[in-house]
Amino acid sequence: MEGHEVVDSASNGKEAIEKFGQLPIKPDIIILDYRMPVLDGLVAMREILKKDPNAKVLFVSAEKRVEKEALESGAIGFFTKPTSIRTLLAEIDRIQQLQTEKLRTERAQPNV
Numbered sequence: 001m002e003g004h005e006v007v008d009s010a011s012n013g014k015e016a017i018e019k020f021g022q023l024p025i026k027p028d029i030i031i032l033d034y035r036m037p038v039l040d041g042l043v044a045m046r047e048i049l050k051k052d053p054n055a056k057v058l059f060v061s062a063e064k065r066v067e068k069e070a071l072e073s074g075a076i077g078f079f080t081k082p083t084s085i086r087t088l089l090a091e092i093d094r095i096q097q098l099q100t101e102k103l104r105t106e107r108a109q110p111n112v
Contacts, residue, residue, distance in 0.1 A: 002089050002093075004089070004092060007023065007025075007027050008023065008027075010036075011036075011037070012036050012037040012038040012039065013032075013036045013037070013038055013039025013040055013041060013043055013044035014038040014039045014044075015038070016030075016032065016036070016039075016044045016048070017039070017044055017047045017048060017051075020048050020051065020052075020055070021051055026052060026055065028056065028096060028099070029056045029057075029058055029076075029092055029095055029096070030045075030048065030055060030056065030057045030058070031057075031058045031059075031060060031088075032044055032045055032057055032058070032059055032060070032075075033059075033060050033061055033081075034059070034061035034062075034063050034066045034070070035061065035062070035063070041059060041061065041066075041070075042066065042069060042070060042073060045057045045059065045070070045073060045074060045075060046073055046074070049073075049074045056076045056095060056099070057074065057075045057076060058075065058076060058077045058078075058079070058091065058092070058095065059071075059075040059077065059078045059079070060078075060079045060080075060081055060083065060088070061078070061079075061080065061081060062080065062081040062082075064080050067080070076095055077091055077095060079091065
């Protein structure tokens with residue numbers, strides 16, 4: 001949708017961690033929900049970030065109360081459900097644009 005590709009999905013937090021570890025090419029953005037069976041989204045995010053501290057996790061939850069903890073634990077963004085697909089796509093585009101700008105800035109800086 002809108003030029004984005006879903007590379008995989010998981011039905012629970014444990015499966016999300018396992019699948020992330022098996023992907024040969026890591027996704028640009030991981031979307032996690034708080035309420036997932038086996039392991040919740042916060043636990044799954046922390047484990048994914050242990051495997052790859054550069055992973056970009058966008059957290060989506062109907063529980064606004066977990067927003068602060070998600071962001072403090074490393075989420076790059078947070079959405080309260082329900083949200084529209086357009087809003088979600090706009091946030092994905094914003095995150096990707098920030099990453100592109102960061103790479104340009106890093107490349108433009110002279111090596112010391």
